[in-house]
Amino acid sequence: MVTPLGGDPLSRAIDTNVLSAAEAAHFSFDTLPVATAEENTETMAITAVRRALAVAGVAPEDVGLLVHSWVADTEVDWRITARIARLAGSRRAVATGVRQLCNGGALGLQFAAAYLLTEPRVEHSLVLTADALGESWSRRWRHGLGLGDSATALVLSKRPGKLTVQSIVSGGRPDHEATFRADNPFQREGLGDHPLPAEDIPSEQVVFRMRSCLRGTVRDACADAGLDVGDPRIDLVLVNRVSSALVKMLAEGNLPSGLAGKVQNLAEHSGHLFAGDLAANLAHLADVLTPGRFALVLNFGAGFNATCVVVRASDVGGDVVG
Numbered sequence: 001m002v003t004p005l006g007g008d009p010l011s012r013a014i015d016t017n018v019l020s021a022a023e024a025a026h027f028s029f030d031t032l033p034v035a036t037a038e039e040n041t042e043t044m045a046i047t048a049v050r051r052a053l054a055v056a057g058v059a060p061e062d063v064g065l066l067v068h069s070w071v072a073d074t075e076v077d078w079r080i081t082a083r084i085a086r087l088a089g090s091r092r093a094v095a096t097g098v099r100q101l102c103n104g105g106a107l108g109l110q111f112a113a114a115y116l117l118t119e120p121r122v123e124h125s126l127v128l129t130a131d132a133l134g135e136s137w138s139r140r141w142r143h144g145l146g147l148g149d150s151a152t153a154l155v156l157s158k159r160p161g162k163l164t165v166q167s168i169v170s171g172g173r174p175d176h177e178a179t180f181r182a183d184n185p186f187q188r189e190g191l192g193d194h195p196l197p198a199e200d201i202p203s204e205q206v207v208f209r210m211r212s213c214l215r216g217t218v219r220d221a222c223a224d225a226g227l228d229v230g231d232p233r234i235d236l237v238l239v240n241r242v243s244s245a246l247v248k249m250l251a252e253g254n255l256p257s258g259l260a261g262k263v264q265n266l267a268e269h270s271g272h273l274f275a276g277d278l279a280a281n282l283a284h285l286a287d288v289l290t291p292g293r294f295a296l297v298l299n300f301g302a303g304f305n306a307t308c309v310v311v312r313a314s315d316v317g318g319d320v321v322g
Contacts, residue, residue, distance in 0.1 A: 001280050002048045002151040003270065006034035006135060013141040024141075026245035028268040032140050032148040035132035041070065042080060044151035045130035049088040052126070052153035056161070060089030063155075064122030065115045068097050069104030069129045071274040084128065093126070102145075102240070103170075103301030104275035105129040105152065110168045110307065112156045127154045129276035140271075144246035148271035152279035162286045166294070166310040167224035171213040176206050176304045211254045214298065214306045218255060221308035227294065230258030236288075236295040238281040241267040250300065259296070275301075278309065289313035 010030045013019045035044070045068070053060055066088075068081040085095040094115075098108045105127065112125035130151035133140075140147045156165070222229045237259050239247050247265050255263065266284060273280055278299045285295050291313045300306040 001270070001273070001276070001283060002044045002051070003033040004035040004039045004044065004132065004149050006036045006039075006149075007031045008034045008135070008140055010141065016138070018138060019141050023144075023245075026144065026243040027141075027146055028244060028265070029146065029271055032146055032271040033150060034140075035134045035149040037134070039132060039149075041130040041132045041151065042084065044132060044149075045084050045128055045153075046087050048130070048151040048153040049084065049126060049128060052155050053088070056124075056155035056157065058124050058155055058157065061092065063088075063090040063093045063124050063126045064119065065112055065125040066090055066093045066095045067108040067112050067125065067127050068095070069100065069108045069127075069275040070097070070131050071101050071104065072131045072133050090126065100275070100305060101301040101303035102272070102275055102277070103299050103303050103305045103307055105154075106168075106275075106278045106299040106301075106307035106309065107170060107305065108275075109154065109156065109165075109278065109309065110170055113165060113168055116156065116158055123158050125156045127156060127279065128152070129274065129279060131274040131276075144243040144249075146243060146267065146271040148273055150270065150273040150276050150280075152273065152276035152283075154279040154282060160314055162314060163282060163289070163311045164314050166226075166312050167221045168307065168309050169217045169221040169224060170305055170307040171217045171220075172305045173209045173213045174304045176209060179206055180302065207249055210300065210306065211250055214250055214300055214308075215254050217306050217308040218259070218296065218298065221296065221310050225294070225310040227310065228258075229256040231294070233292070234259065234262065234294045234296065235290065236285065237263045237298065238285065238295065239263060239265050239298045240272065240300060241265065241270055241277045241280070242272045243267070251298070278307070282309075282311065285311060285313070291315045
């Protein structure tokens with residue numbers, strides 16, 4: 001994971017009335033990483049790619065697929081995915097983008113896994129996320145998110161690594177789309193000072209549907225991995241790196257009793273990384289999960305999808321996450 005040099009303190013969001021003190025109390029972190037004028041999505045993404053490939057021991061030219069996901073509309077032009085592949089040295093990779101808001105990195109991983117399963121000539125895929133809205137964007141602390149500029153890169157390989165993917169299941173509820181705002185909250189400038197409209201606040205019906213979607217992905221992912229949801233070999237359940245209030249809204253009382261006590265929110269490490277939470281959570285698991293044990297990574301986004309990934313820690317050396 002690559003985080004920029006700048007920062008946006010929670011205290012400033014309170015002082016400028018972006019958040020009330022009560023709303024701020026739901027965040028477990030007090031500063032968000034923010035790109036400086038010298039940093040952008042392209043430079044951070046290339047750095048993340050190079051670090052991930054070095055950690056995984058994969059040569060850039062051996063990457064057969066590069067999937068790039070981002071959330072925000074920026075000035076970066078339409079060639080960004082192919083440019084990253086070229087500058088990173090993956091000059092024969094199939095380079096493509098996934099635009100699925102905060103669940104984009106999770107969908108990118110699922111697409112990369114499917115590609116490896118259906119393309120016998122490809123050994124390695126690279127899943128990348130990057131967003132850098134910079135110091136002028138004032139919406140970071142809204143919606144219970146706390147969005148930190150960042151780039152992540154994850155190498156998915158057919159050869160063994162510290163983590164093996166056991167299953168990936170995604171679910172969607174596109175019927176939510178009609179309840180959300182028409183203008184784009186993820187633009188760099190122009191909307192930052194507008195008041196928070198009522199339709200930004202999730203209705204009970206939207207929350208109910210997303211809870212159902214999330215619950216279904218957990219059930220199906222465990223079944224596909226050959227695990228009962230109460231299997232004692234499942235050590236951790238990692239969720240999006242967002243405020244505790246948002247996690248509570250979507251997850252509390254929504255997971256099987258055998259999993260509820262294993263939920264961890266690592267937001268204090270970074271804030272919410274736009275589409276990059278899943279990759280950052282997998283990197284954490286590569287360091288802490290005991291060989292032979294399992295973990296679930298849950299991811300959801302306002303792109304109206306949720307994803308659950310089941311991984312197992314193996315005994316082999318190397319790493320597939322950067």
